[in-house]
Structure formats: structure tokens, C-alpha cells
Amino acid sequence: MSTISDVMTDASSPWMTPELDSFRASVRRFVNAEVAPHAERFRQQQHVDRALWRKGGELGILLADVPDAYGGSGGSFAHQAIVFEELAYIGDMAFGIHVHAIVAHYILNQGTEAQKLKYLPQLASGAMVGAIAMSEPGAGSDLKAIRTSAQAGPDGYKINGAKTFISNGYLADLVLVVVKTDPALGARGVSLLLLETRDNPGFKVGRILEKVGQKGQDTCELFFDDAHVSLDNVLGGVEGQGFTQLMTELPYERTILGVAGVAAIERALALTVEHTKNRRAFGQALIDMQNTRFVLAEIKTEATIARIFIDRCIEDMLAGRMDTVRASMAKYWISDLQCKVIDQCVQLFGGYGYMLEYPIAQMYVDARVQRIYGGANEIMKEIIARSL
Ligand SMILES: Cc1cc2nc3c(=O)[nH]c(=O)nc-3n(C[C@H](O)[C@H](O)[C@H](O)COP(=O)(O)OP(=O)(O)OC[C@H]3O[C@@H](n4cnc5c(N)ncnc54)[C@H](O)[C@@H]3O)c2cc1C
Numbered sequence: 001m002s003t004i005s006d007v008m009t010d011a012s013s014p015w016m017t018p019e020l021d022s023f024r025a026s027v028r029r030f031v032n033a034e035v036a037p038h039a040e041r042f043r044q045q046q047h048v049d050r051a052l053w054r055k056g057g058e059l060g061i062l063l064a065d066v067p068d069a070y071g072g073s074g075g076s077f078a079h080q081a082i083v084f085e086e087l088a089y090i091g092d093m094a095f096g097i098h099v100h101a102i103v104a105h106y107i108l109n110q111g112t113e114a115q116k117l118k119y120l121p122q123l124a125s126g127a128m129v130g131a132i133a134m135s136e137p138g139a140g141s142d143l144k145a146i147r148t149s150a151q152a153g154p155d156g157y158k159i160n161g162a163k164t165f166i167s168n169g170y171l172a173d174l175v176l177v178v179v180k181t182d183p184a185l186g187a188r189g190v191s192l193l194l195l196e197t198r199d200n201p202g203f204k205v206g207r208i209l210e211k212v213g214q215k216g217q218d219t220c221e222l223f224f225d226d227a228h229v230s231l232d233n234v235l236g237g238v239e240g241q242g243f244t245q246l247m248t249e250l251p252y253e254r255t256i257l258g259v260a261g262v263a264a265i266e267r268a269l270a271l272t273v274e275h276t277k278n279r280r281a282f283g284q285a286l287i288d289m290q291n292t293r294f295v296l297a298e299i300k301t302e303a304t305i306a307r308i309f310i311d312r313c314i315e316d317m318l319a320g321r322m323d324t325v326r327a328s329m330a331k332y333w334i335s336d337l338q339c340k341v342i343d344q345c346v347q348l349f350g351g352y353g354y355m356l357e358y359p360i361a362q363m364y365v366d367a368r369v370q371r372i373y374g375g376a377n378e379i380m381k382e383i384i385a386r387s388l
Pocket of ligand 1: 099132133134135139140141142164165166167168211214219369372373374375376377378379382
């Protein structure tokens with residue numbers, strides 16, 4: 001079949017190096033051997049195997065951009081971006097390394113030294129799976145409206161409330177929970193607590209939610225009924241910093257959604273070029289029809305623009321100068337483009353594009369949520385508009 005680089009003549013990103021090429025090759029081997037062949041089983045059981053986390057940890061791809069002093073692989077954002085690209089190139093939406101890495105970055109950038117030393121090595125090895133619990137039944141975009149509360153006592157915090165839509169929720173060992181430690185203080189009363197799920201009777205995982213797509217990803221409800229968190233486990237050691245910590249770390253999440261989105265667009269194009277070259281109608285290949293050629297020409301142009309934009313974002317992440325506004329642009333614009341492009345590709349596949357045994361159909365159902373989670377695209381536009 002056409003490879004991604006066959007259809008993208010400008011495939012080599014300026015931030016790639018020979019060392020990153022060989023890292024990419026090892027990640028590609030891993031995802032093709034350990035993730036892709038099990039996709040259908042992951043969808044059936046609604047989660048990946050716990051053993052996959054350990055295997056990912058052994059290869060050093062879970063926290064590729066966390067310093068080795070904390071058990072990470074000591075690479076840069078480019079290494080982690082490659083992991084997200086390679087997962088997108090095989091169409092994986094089950095292995096929740098994205099959320100896991102996000103949790104690790106909260107700890108790395110906002111945690112105390114003791115929190116880093118305790119948790120990062122376990123997240124890097126896959127001994128612990130991470131999740132972040134912000135959204136609640138009554139509060140998603142409007143995070144200030146969360147009601148989950150944590151009351152401090154001599155033995156630690158007691159958390160009460162409920163969270164929903166939590167990625168990695170079923171397998172998570174460590175949940176970064178957004179709570180109100182002082183409801184009277186509004187945003188200044190929000191804290192992030194590191195909750196260990198094992199042997200924590202007040203913590204319950206609800207059902208794995210039945211989603212439109214991404215069925216191999218364990219997205220869950222979580223319930224807290226006097227769930228215990230030790231007093232040492234306020235992220236950063238000081239209450240009331242939660243909102244600032246969220247605002248500081250959300251650009252990382254939004255940039256990686258853009259990274260995976262561009263890779264998905266490139267994959268959709270490669271799959272569709274391949275299909276339209278092979279499929280014949282009215283005595284010619286679909287790709288010889290002017291409409292097909294024009295649609296694919298437009299997609300290739302948009303994919304190239306998106307690639308150049310995300311490459312610049314990756315370079316700015318590497319240089320430490322990515323900002324909230326541009327991360328919001330990357331998240332909103334690329335996820336909108338991803339959904340539009342995949343829809344056009346489905347059209348060129350005809351009926352086969354609607355059959356889940358065809359990867360393009362799977363991509364169609366998996367992509368839709370990219371415009372909703374990580375901050376709905378309307379919220380991204382609000383953030384961008386505030387900079388005008
Ligand atoms: C598959 C999946 C995985 C997820 N994983 C996680 C996770 O791991 N952790 C976590 O905490 N959350 C997670 N979420 C939750 C996700 O972040 C929220 O769904 C998202 O932030 C939107 O919140 P909401 O669903 O409550 O929608 P609402 O807040 O009810 O918003 C609904 C819609 O209203 C519009 N809207 C809302 N506010 C505004 C505004 N100010 N201006 C204009 N329009 C607006 C937007 O169109 C928005 O999509 C996940 C969700 C899904 C579906």
C-alpha cells in the first residue's frame with residue numbers, strides 16, 4: 001500500500017535527526033507487533049491489556065521526554081511526539097499513553113521533589129497507569145463548577161464526588177483528581193490531588209462507557225466516597241494552586257492532540273490514495289476521475305499546511321516557547337481538519353468507507369471526539385479570541 005511518505009513528499013520534519021529516525025523505527029516495530037494486531041480484542045474488552053503498559057515501559061516510550069533522573073527515557077518532546085505519531089499511523093486510539101504522559105508532566109512540572117521521585121519512575125515503567133479526572137456530570141467546559149470536594153483531616157484528605165469520561169479510568173493506579181479544597185474561594189479553592197487507587201475502599205470505578213468510537217480506550221465514571229489521599233499528595237504541596245496548574249499544563253495536552261491529528265490526516269490520505277488507485281468504476285481507476293483528483297489534491301495541500309504548522313509547534317515545544325494560544329489553535333484547527341478530511345476520504349471509499357473492517361471507517365468514528373475533549377473547540381476559540 002502507499003506509505004505515509006509516498007503521499008507526503010515533504011515527509012521529513014525539520015526537527016527529525018538520525019537518532020530520532022532510529023527511535024521512530026523502534027517505536028514503529030513495537031506498535032506494529034504489540035498494539036496493531038490486538039486492536040479488535042482491545043475494542044471487545046474495552047481496554048488494552050495491563051501487560052501492554054509494562055511492555056511500553058520496557059521500551060521507554062511511556063515517558064520518553066521525562067528526565068532519566070526520574071525514571072523517564074531522558075529524551076525531548078520530539079521523542080514523545082514520535083510515539084503519538086506512530087500510534088496514529090496504525091490508527092490506535094486505545095493505548096492511552098497521551099493521558100498517562102499528561103499526568104506525568106503535571107508531576108514533573110508542578111510536583112514536589114518527593115512526588116516526582118515517588119511516582120514518575122512507576123509511571124515510566126508502566127507499574128502505574130495514570131489518569132486525570134477533571135470532568136464531572138455537571139461540569140466539563142466550565143471547570144470552575146466542579147463539585148468534587150476534599151476535606152483535610154489528621155489522616156489525610158477525604159474526597160467525595162463523582163467524575164465522568166475519564167480516559168484510562170478502568171486501569172488507572174494513579175488519578176490526578178481536580179477537587180475543591182475550599183469551595184468558598186472559587187478558582188483559588190481548587191487543588192489537584194494524587195490519588196492512589198489500590199487499597200482505597202472509598203474509590204470506585206463505574207462502568208466503562210459505551211462510546212461511538214475509540215472503543216478500546218477505557219473511558220470511565222469514577223466515584224469517591226471518603227476516598228483517601230495522603231496529606232503529602234497535594235500536587236506541588238500547597239492547596240489552591242489547581243487552577244493555575246491546569247492552565248499551565250493544558251497546552252501540552254492540546255499540542256499532542258494536534259500532533260496525533262496531523263498524523264491521522266496523513267494516514268487517511270495514504271489509505272485513500274491507495275484505495276482510489278485500485279478501485280475501478282466506469283472503466284477507470286477512481287483516482288483518474290477529476291473529482292477524486294481534486295479532492296485528494298486539496299487534502300494533500302491541507303495535510304502539508306497542517307504538517308508545517310505542527311512541525312513549527314513541535315520546534316517551539318522543544319525550545320520551550322509554545323504558548324496557550326497557539327496550542328489552542330493547534331488543537332482546534334487540526335481536529336476540525338482531521339474530521340473534515342476523514343469524512344471526504346470516507347466518501348471516496350464509497351460503501352466500503354462505512355464498513356468498520358476498513359480502517360478509514362474506524363478512523364471516522366474515532367476522530368469525532370477530537371473536537372470535544374481536551375477542551376471543546378469553542379473553548380479553544382474563546383482562548384484565542386482573548387489574545388486579540
Ligand atoms: C472519549 C472522551 C474522553 C475524555 N477523557 C477525559 C479525561 O481523561 N479526563 C477528563 O477530565 N475529561 C475527559 N473528557 C471530558 C471532556 O474533556 C469534556 O467532554 C469536554 O471538556 C466538554 O465538556 P462537556 O462534555 O461537559 O460539555 P459541555 O461543557 O456541556 O459543553 C457542550 C458544548 O457546549 C459548547 N460550549 C460550552 N461552553 C462554551 C462556551 N464558553 N462558549 C461556546 N460554546 C461552549 C461546546 O460546543 C461544547 O462542546 C473526555 C471526554 C470524552 C468524550
